[in-house]
Amino acid sequence: MEIKERTLTQLWISKKDSSAHKGRIKWWIALKNMSFCHNIINISCVKSSWSNDVRASLYSLMMIIILTTLVGNLIVIISISHFKQLHTPTNWLIQSMATVDFLLGCLVMPYSMVRSVEHCWYFGEVFCKIHTSTDIMLSSASIFHLSFISIDRYFAVCDPLRYKAKISILVIFVMIFISWSVPALFAFGMIFMELNIKGAEQIYYKHTHCVGGCSVFFSKTSGILAFMTSFYIPGSIMLCVYCRIYFIAKGQARSINDSNPKLQIGLEEKNRISQSKDRKATKTLGIVVGVFLICWCPFFVCTVMDPFLDYTIPPTLNDTLIWFGYLNSTFNPMVYAFFYPWFRRALKIILLGKIFQKDSSRSKLFLESS
Structure with missing residues (x-):
C-alpha cells in the first residue's frame, strides 16, 4: 500500500494546471476508495466494489450450485457403479458424463466462485492457466458427452433391432475416449501455447491483462474455433438427432394407427412398451x-461476438454467463437420472444405507422387460 500512496502523491503534486486540479481531486478521491488486487495500482486489476451483503449472497448462491452439482452427479456415479442392473453401454456413457460434471463442480467452480465475487485471482499465474484449461476441457467434455448420448439414443429408438450390434461396449469406450481427449488437447493446447490470444496480443496486454486477474480471452480466430468446437458442432448434432428421433417416432405412431384393425390389436401389446420407451427417450432428449x-x-x-465488438462486453456479464453455462452440469443428473424410476429407487437405497447390505448390488431397480 506504500507504493500506492506514493504513486497517488506524485500524481497529485505533478498536476499544476488549476483547471485540471479539481478533476484530479475527484479522481484521487475515487482512486483512494478503490481496492486493488495488487499493490502496484497501474498494473493491478480492480477488486469488486460490492458490499459484504452482496458478496455473502453471491457466495451462498454459488455454493448451492456447487453442492447441488457435486451431490447430484455423485449419486449418479455411485448408482451406475454399484448396481449391476445398470451396467449397460448407455449408462457407462452417462456415468462418464456425470464424472466430468462432478470434476467441474469439484475442481473448477470453487475457484471460479472466488474470481467472480472478488474480481481477483489469488492463486498464481500458472494455476490460472491450469484452471482455465481445465474449465474449458471439462465444459467441452460435458457437451461432447451430451452429443454422443443423443447419438446412442438415436440408434436405440430408430434402429432397435441393430442397436446392440452397432453400439457395443467398444463403441461406447471410443465415444468416452473422444469426449475426454479432444477437449483436453484443445483446451490445454490453446491456453498453454497462448493460441487464444494469437492475433490480438497488443489488445490483450494493453487493455485486458492485469496483475491479479484470470480472465478468459479469445481473439477473433480462437473465439470462432472455440465456438465451433465446443458448442456449434456438438449442439448441431444434438439438435439434428432430436429432430430425426421426433419425426421417426411420430411416423411410427401414425403407421400403427393407420394399420389393419386386427393387426393393430395384435401389435398393440407388443409395441406398447416400445412406444412408451420411445416417447420417454424423445421427451428426455428434447429436454436435454x-x-x-x-x-x-x-x-x-458472447464469446464469438466479443472480439468483433472490440471487447465491449462487460466482464461481469461474461462471468454471469459462465455460471449460467455451469448450470448445465447441475441440471444434467436431474434430466438424465431424476426422470427415470430406477434412479429414484437407487437413491432411496443409498439414502437408507441399504447400499452397504450384502448383495445390494443385485437389487432389482426395474423389470428387465420394462
Missing part, C-alpha cells in the same frame, strides 16, 4: 437439448 441451448448459448454467442 433445450437445457443445453438455454445454458450455453448466451455464453458462446
Whole structure:
C-alpha cells in the first residue's frame, strides 16, 4: 500500500494546471476508495466494489450450485457403479458424463466462485492457466458427452433391432475416449501455447491483462474455433438427432394407427412398451437439448461476438454467463437420472444405507422387460 500512496502523491503534486486540479481531486478521491488486487495500482486489476451483503449472497448462491452439482452427479456415479442392473453401454456413457460434471463442480467452480465475487485471482499465474484449461476441457467434455448420448439414443429408438450390434461396449469406450481427449488437447493446447490470444496480443496486454486477474480471452480466430468446437458442432448434432428421433417416432405412431384393425390389436401389446420407451427417450432428449441451448448459448454467442465488438462486453456479464453455462452440469443428473424410476429407487437405497447390505448390488431397480 506504500507504493500506492506514493504513486497517488506524485500524481497529485505533478498536476499544476488549476483547471485540471479539481478533476484530479475527484479522481484521487475515487482512486483512494478503490481496492486493488495488487499493490502496484497501474498494473493491478480492480477488486469488486460490492458490499459484504452482496458478496455473502453471491457466495451462498454459488455454493448451492456447487453442492447441488457435486451431490447430484455423485449419486449418479455411485448408482451406475454399484448396481449391476445398470451396467449397460448407455449408462457407462452417462456415468462418464456425470464424472466430468462432478470434476467441474469439484475442481473448477470453487475457484471460479472466488474470481467472480472478488474480481481477483489469488492463486498464481500458472494455476490460472491450469484452471482455465481445465474449465474449458471439462465444459467441452460435458457437451461432447451430451452429443454422443443423443447419438446412442438415436440408434436405440430408430434402429432397435441393430442397436446392440452397432453400439457395443467398444463403441461406447471410443465415444468416452473422444469426449475426454479432444477437449483436453484443445483446451490445454490453446491456453498453454497462448493460441487464444494469437492475433490480438497488443489488445490483450494493453487493455485486458492485469496483475491479479484470470480472465478468459479469445481473439477473433480462437473465439470462432472455440465456438465451433465446443458448442456449434456438438449442439448441431444434438439438435439434428432430436429432430430425426421426433419425426421417426411420430411416423411410427401414425403407421400403427393407420394399420389393419386386427393387426393393430395384435401389435398393440407388443409395441406398447416400445412406444412408451420411445416417447420417454424423445421427451428426455428434447429436454436435454433445450437445457443445453438455454445454458450455453448466451455464453458462446458472447464469446464469438466479443472480439468483433472490440471487447465491449462487460466482464461481469461474461462471468454471469459462465455460471449460467455451469448450470448445465447441475441440471444434467436431474434430466438424465431424476426422470427415470430406477434412479429414484437407487437413491432411496443409498439414502437408507441399504447400499452397504450384502448383495445390494443385485437389487432389482426395474423389470428387465420394462
